[in-house]
Amino acid sequence: MEMRARESVNMSEDLTGAIAPYATALHDMFLHSHCSSCFSKLPPQSTCVISCTMCCSVRYCCSECLTSDLVVHSSSGECCFFVEHLKGASPSYVIEGTSDLRAALRLLYVLEMQGLASFDSINHYSRIGGLSASGIEEALEEGEDIAERILEGSLLMSSARKSRAQTNVSFSDVLKVERMTLWAVITNSVEVQLSEGLAMGISVYGPSFSWFNHSCFPNASYRFVLTPNDEDCISHKSKSSVVPASKGVAADVVKGANYHFLNSFPAICKYGPRVVVRCTKPINKGDEVCITYIDLLQTKEARQSDLWLKYKFICSCSRCVASPEPYLDLILNGHARDLTKPEDEVTAPTIEDLDDALQQAISEYSSGDDAKACCDIIESMLSENLMRDLPKGELLGTKHILHPLHRVCFTAYMALASAYRFRALSLKTGSLHGEKNDDLFRMAKAAAAYSLSLFFLVESMKGDTGQYLSEAKFTFPSCPEGFAKHDSVKYNDFRSTCERFGKQMSSLSFHCWSFLAQGLPCLEQIKNPIDFSWLGTAIFRSPLSEDDYANLSAHNPTSFAMAPKECILSLAIYCITYCKYLTSICYGPQHYLADRAKDILEGINILYDPPLLA
Numbered sequence: 001m002e003m004r005a006r007e008s009v010n011m012s013e014d015l016t017g018a019i020a021p022y023a024t025a026l027h028d029m030f031l032h033s034h035c036s037s038c039f040s041k042l043p044p045q046s047t048c049v050i051s052c053t054m055c056c057s058v059r060y061c062c063s064e065c066l067t068s069d070l071v072v073h074s075s076s077g078e079c080c081f082f083v084e085h086l087k088g089a090s091p092s093y094v095i096e097g098t099s100d101l102r103a104a105l106r107l108l109y110v111l112e113m114q115g116l117a118s119f120d121s122i123n124h125y126s127r128i129g130g131l132s133a134s135g136i137e138e139a140l141e142e143g144e145d146i147a148e149r150i151l152e153g154s155l156l157m158s159s160a161r162k163s164r165a166q167t168n169v170s171f172s173d174v175l176k177v178e179r180m181t182l183w184a185v186i187t188n189s190v191e192v193q194l195s196e197g198l199a200m201g202i203s204v205y206g207p208s209f210s211w212f213n214h215s216c217f218p219n220a221s222y223r224f225v226l227t228p229n230d231e232d233c234i235s236h237k238s239k240s241s242v243v244p245a246s247k248g249v250a251a252d253v254v255k256g257a258n259y260h261f262l263n264s265f266p267a268i269c270k271y272g273p274r275v276v277v278r279c280t281k282p283i284n285k286g287d288e289v290c291i292t293y294i295d296l297l298q299t300k301e302a303r304q305s306d307l308w309l310k311y312k313f314i315c316s317c318s319r320c321v322a323s324p325e326p327y328l329d330l331i332l333n334g335h336a337r338d339l340t341k342p343e344d345e346v347t348a349p350t351i352e353d354l355d356d357a358l359q360q361a362i363s364e365y366s367s368g369d370d371a372k373a374c375c376d377i378i379e380s381m382l383s384e385n386l387m388r389d390l391p392k393g394e395l396l397g398t399k400h401i402l403h404p405l406h407r408v409c410f411t412a413y414m415a416l417a418s419a420y421r422f423r424a425l426s427l428k429t430g431s432l433h434g435e436k437n438d439d440l441f442r443m444a445k446a447a448a449a450y451s452l453s454l455f456f457l458v459e460s461m462k463g464d465t466g467q468y469l470s471e472a473k474f475t476f477p478s479c480p481e482g483f484a485k486h487d488s489v490k491y492n493d494f495r496s497t498c499e500r501f502g503k504q505m506s507s508l509s510f511h512c513w514s515f516l517a518q519g520l521p522c523l524e525q526i527k528n529p530i531d532f533s534w535l536g537t538a539i540f541r542s543p544l545s546e547d548d549y550a551n552l553s554a555h556n557p558t559s560f561a562m563a564p565k566e567c568i569l570s571l572a573i574y575c576i577t578y579c580k581y582l583t584s585i586c587y588g589p590q591h592y593l594a595d596r597a598k599d600i601l602e603g604i605n606i607l608y609d610p611p612l613l614a
């Protein structure tokens with residue numbers, strides 16, 4: 001099954017209304033801090049918070065949430081699972097959490113109540129409640145962690161369902177239904193990210209969301225909204241702009257799964273996160289609408305491996321089948337590196353070694369909060385291996401050479417920008433005197449420098465847009481503020497705004513780069529963050545014309561009118577404004593990120609007289 005546009009749509013329009021979930025489950029770590037019905041944060045020590053008296057494992061923010069959820073919680077077997085069966089679960093369930101299993105218990109219960117968990121649909125179509133459960137045989141045959149999770153999870157589900165309290169529903173003795181439901185949850189559920197930016201739990205939606213396929217070059221995104229608190233963010237769209245379609249034999253499934261019936265399904269989850277799909281590119285009538293299931297800034301190999309590991313399918317989207325490989329993938333593969341170094345200096349295993357070291361540093365940082373150790377490890381790795389502006393002779397003795405545009409660099413910059421920001425924030429919470437103040441400034445400066453490197457790395461990946469950064473002027477008062485107010489942005493507006501933004505960023509960065517990179521050995525090697533000409537013309541088309549470069553170079557940082565401090569402030573303003581613009585395109589102008597950007601910009605404006613924002 002797939003979803004196609006019923007009509008032509010502009011970029012940044014909601015394609016669906018707010019779709020209610022079939023089943024949701026908070027991740028284990030949020031069970032005590034968030035409401036299991038509506039996912040909202042529970043007020044600390046509030047007398048209004050109510051727990052399930054049987055298992056004491058789930059909590060609710062109010063009696064309405066308790067009433068709306070308690071039947072599903074107890075009748076699905078989730079309550080019994082907490083009381084009797086969790087202690088029998090293997091360490092993998094205890095460590096990785098039980099949200100998939102609990103969502104599967106809940107899903108199976110609601111489908112059974114609607115008569116939608118039929119053996120026919122499961123056996124003939126490999127579907128349950130219209131949701132695809134294909135790939136389960138491959139998952140079980142491979143016998144890896146995922147197979148263990150399905151086998152053990154379905155046993156736990158079955159025993160919890162058998163010991164649940166009163167139920168009139170007859171359920172099967174065999175484990176097939178439990179297995180299929182758990183697999184349908186694993187492959188159709190989405191991580192719910194709300195305003196905290198954390199993944200709070202998972203949600204499974206019906207066909208109106210679950211039939212959107214994946215593409216590594218998607219034309220739609222999705223956002224979550226909580227009702228009734230998030231009324232502003234809810235899409236009031238009455239008629240969906242997408243319709244289900246099917247290819248070949250799957251045509252039977254539309255009839256079998258009975259889409260219209262499934263979508264008139266009463267909202268079992270009265271509250272809980274709704275999902276809204278929004279287009280991020282102009283879409284023509286009849287085009288397939290796709291979202292992404294994975295991180296797209298990865299090589300084709302890594303993307304395919306992610307999709308296989310989690311969903312057991314091989315992606316056949318336009319980016320994956322393109323020949324020759326798209327420029328973005330060439331860069332992510334690090335193929336560009338062979339332009340300036342001896343071929344045998346970079347071999348796959350050395351890159352893998354660096355990748356392993358990098359992943360280890362990142363996981364130590366994310367699990368142990370040791371941001372300093374993470375920065376030290378990654379920076380020494382980059383300093384030793386980065387090949388930038390080094391005389392050719394020096395390359396010969398180097399064991400590993402890392403191209404600055406290699407994906408390892410990309411991940412390293414991302415981790416460093418985050419770790420330095422974390423360190424700056426941690427210092428900010430302490431007292432701000434003497435050296436601490438200097439440290440805070442150094443950390444914030446380093447975070448900005450790595451974020452900027454990241455920005456230019458990403459810019460350089462847009463090789464197909466050629467003269468991307470040239471031409472237009474970007475003056476702050478006329479920047480995308482106006483566009484962001486509208487729900488729908490025209491593609492040409494978007495392109496010209498991006499061009500203006502890129503041009504202005506290049507110019508400002510050129511003038512404050514040496515100041516930002518000072519004291520960071522791996523960035524000090526990069527003399528000019530916007531000059532990627534050393535990649536060679538075969539792969540890289542310069543973002544700026546030779547005249548542009550000449551004009552920029554004519555001003556050296558000392559003769560440039562703006563002091564680095566002012567440059568950095570302007571850079572920050574452009575970035576936040578741009579972030580607000582992109583957020584409004586992908587998630588709508590009411591999204592919490594757009595609000596946060598607005599607050600920061602207003603905060604900056606208050607400090608200036610006359611105001612920076614006209």
Ligand SMILES: C[S@@+](CC[C@H](N)C(=O)[O-])C[C@H]1O[C@@H](n2cnc3c(N)ncnc32)[C@H](O)[C@@H]1O
Pocket residue numbers: 001002130131132134135187188210211212213214215311312313314315316317
């Ligand atoms: C959430 S469902 C999407 C709807 C699905 N096509 C259906 O018929 O119900 C996910 C499944 O769709 C298929 N799928 C999604 N995107 C795909 C892609 N880009 N290439 C191949 N198969 C894809 C895979 O079988 C995957 O497990």
